[in-house]
Amino acid sequence: xxxxxxxxxLFQAAQxxxxxxxxxxxxAFRGVGGSPLFIxxxxxxxxxxxxxxxxxxxxxxxxxLILGHAHPRxxxxxxxAAGRGxxxxxxxxxxxxxxxxxxxxxxxMELLRFVNSGTEATMSALRVARGFTGRxxxxxxxxxxxxHADGLLVKAGSGGATLGIPDSAGVPADYARxxxxxxxxxAEALENLFLRxxxxxxxxxxxxxxxNMGLVPPEAGFMEMVRRSTKGSNSLLxxxxxxxxxxVARGGAQSLFGIQPDLTTLGKVIGGGMxxxxxxxxxxxxEVVSPLGPVYQAGTLSxxxxxMAAGVETLRIIKEEGLPEALEDRGRRLEEGMAEAARRAxxxxxxxxxxxxxxTFFQEGPVRDFADAQRSDTEKFARFFHAMLERGxxxxxxxxxxxxxxxxxxEAEIETTLxxxxxxxxxx
Ligand SMILES: *Cc1c(COP(=O)(O)O)cnc(C)c1O
Numbered sequence: 019x020x021x022x023x024x025x026x027x028l029f030q031a032a033q034x035x036x037x038x039x040x041x042x043x044x045x046a047f048r049g050v051g052g053s054p055l056f057i058x059x060x061x062x063x064x065x066x067x068x069x070x071x072x073x074x075x076x077x078x079x080x081x082x083l084i085l086g087h088a089h090p091r092x093x094x095x096x097x098x099a100a101g102r103g104x105x106x107x108x109x110x111x112x113x114x115x116x117x118x119x120x121x122x123x124x125x126x127m128e129l130l131r132f133v134n135s136g137t138e139a140t141m142s143a144l145r146v147a148r149g150f151t152g153r154x155x156x157x158x159x160x161x162x163x164x165x166h167a168d169g170l171l172v173k174a175g176s177g178g179a180t181l182g183i184p185d186s187a188g189v190p191a192d193y194a195r196x197x198x199x200x201x202x203x204x205a206e207a208l209e210n211l212f213l214r215x216x217x218x219x220x221x222x223x224x225x226x227x228x229x230n231m232g233l234v235p236p237e238a239g240f241m242e243m244v245r246r247s248t249k250g251s252n253s254l255l256x257x258x259x260x261x262x263x264x265x266v267a268r269g270g271a272q273s274l275f276g277i278q279p280d281l282t283t284l285g286k287v288i289g290g291g292m293x294x295x296x297x298x299x300x301x302x303x304x305e306v307v308s309p310l311g312p313v314y315q316a317g318t319l320s321x322x323x324x325x326m327a328a329g330v331e332t333l334r335i336i337k338e339e340g341l342p343e344a345l346e347d348r349g350r351r352l353e354e355g356m357a358e359a360a361r362r363a364x365x366x367x368x369x370x371x372x373x374x375x376x377x378t379f380f381q382e383g384p385v386r387d388f389a390d391a392q393r394s395d396t397e398k399f400a401r402f403f404h405a406m407l408e409r410g411x412x413x414x415x416x417x418x419x420x421x422x423x424x425x426x427x428x429e430a431e432i433e434t435t436l437x438x439x440x441x442x443x444x445x446x
Contacts, residue, residue, distance in 0.1 A: 044414075076412060084422070119333040148220045150303050151254065233371065377421065391417075
């Protein structure tokens, strides 16, 4: 057994002061048992924990680090920016530069604004949609995560297309009632809802490739139905590309599927590991945002110069290196190798991958919505997770999360990972 004495002591100390010892719940390892690694440093595809153990990292801060940890060019620009001051609360040239780099890949974002997280981006996009349409109802899909804003922490009531009930204590029922939840990939339920309720719906928000219930891609025709239904009732379509942005393709899922959303939210990759989110879309819609229009949204640290510097440099490198498309071969090798390793060990799995995001469900599949995803053998997943960790491979500590590749992951490291997977599948 690898020693994790330091991590465990740090976790004990953290729990005395921070709820559950963590600042974001999934970090606590509740989905797999055991106690979390406390990380000391990262470099490229690797992280080192507080006990000095080394891992190949497929969490990558939950997606942002498409260039790997501590990319020298990103570190250099952040250092340089910090030397000129960490925040001014006034506009800087870097914000326009980052906006330009984003818009080049996401032309649907004619106007966009930077915020500090994905949560803020989706929350603001919904306010804009409501302000623009003068309607209150929001539609989301079960298993799609859009950050922790009140109206988005909602699950379906009984029987699919029903008004929402809160999914978290502290969310007023009155508030959740304005959110309708549907099963992912259910084109018929979607069409029926919009035929019935369309004129009251401000927006439909979705992950165009589901990445927060494990990886669940949309089925053929589903996105077209999503676009047609929203357009038909003058409701706005919001693509939450906080995870898929610069991950499933440089231009996100919207470029992959050739669908133009009215609004897009981004986060994760565009901040290069610093806290950044963005929301934007059609000019006439975004013109409702203050100071141009009546929808208020603000941020003391929004467009922070360190974060903008990291984002600009990251997006430049992405462009130079042709990411994430350049990761396709490595992604495919990993996907096929994992499936092969599971098959040989006689473990039932269902694999999914889009671009540099991948996932292995511990079940036969197919997995096309959240209910399907939940049929996975989470105990088997937990054993696999720990068996991989023991062999120096860090996966996300939950069956319902995806893995990420970076440009720093070499072919040799992928082979090392697959060797670990062969042993791990055999061991469970
Ligand atoms: C991570 C994520 C968010 C929330 O972003 P935070 O920066 O954690 O607030 C929103 N939507 C999607 C699709 C995400 O994956």
